[in-house]
Amino acid sequence: MTTEQPALLQELLRTVEDLYYKVHDAAYHTGFVNGVTASREHLSELLVSAAEPTPSAEPQKHVRTPSLPPDADIDELKLSSRARNAAKRAGAHTVGALATRSADDLLDLMYFGTKSLDEVRAKLGAAGYALRGEELA
Numbered sequence: 706m707t708t709e710q711p712a713l714l715q716e717l718l719r720t721v722e723d724l725y726y727k728v729h730d731a732a733y734h735t736g737f738v739n740g741v742t743a744s745r746e747h748l749s750e751l752l753v754s755a756a757e758p759t760p761s762a763e764p765q766k767h768v769r770t771p772s773l774p775p776d777a778d779i780d781e782l783k784l785s786s787r788a789r790n791a792a793k794r795a796g797a798h799t800v801g802a803l804a805t806r807s808a809d810d811l812l813d814l815m816y817f818g819t820k821s822l823d824e825v826r827a828k829l830g831a832a833g834y835a836l837r838g839e840e841l842a
Contacts, residue, residue: 773800773832779793779802782825784825788817788824791811794814794815803829803834804836
C-alpha cells in the first residue's frame with residue numbers, strides 16, 4: 706500500500722458517507738430507510754475489508770484510477786441525449802451515482818435499451834468506473 710492510498714481511502718469513505726446521507730434523506734421520504742441503512746453497513750464493511758492488506762499468492766490486478774471524480778456531473782461522460790436524460794430522470798446526476806446502478810436497474814428505465822446500456826458501460830469504463838455488479842474491463 707502506498708502512502709497516498711490511506712488518504713484516498715479516507716476521501717472515499719467521506720464521499721460514501723456524504724452520498725449515504727443524501728440517499729438516506731431521499732429514502733426517508735419514500736419509506737426505504739431500512740434498506741438504505743443495511744446497504745450503508747454492507748458498503749462500510751466492504752470498504753474496511755478492502756483497506757486491510759491481505760496476503761495473496763496471486764499477482765494483484767492493475768487498478769485504474771478514475772479519470773473523473775465520483776461527484777462529476779454525468780454530462781462530462783458525453784453520453785447521448787437518450788442515455789443522459791434517462792439516467793437523470795432516474796436520479797443519477799453524477800458519475801458515482803450512475804456507477805451504483807446495475808445493468809438491470811438501467812434497463813428498467815423508460816427509453817433506455819441495450820444500445821444505451823452498451824454506451825454507458827463504454828463511457829463509464831473509459832472514465833475508470835463500472836456498473837454495480839460488473840468488473841472494469
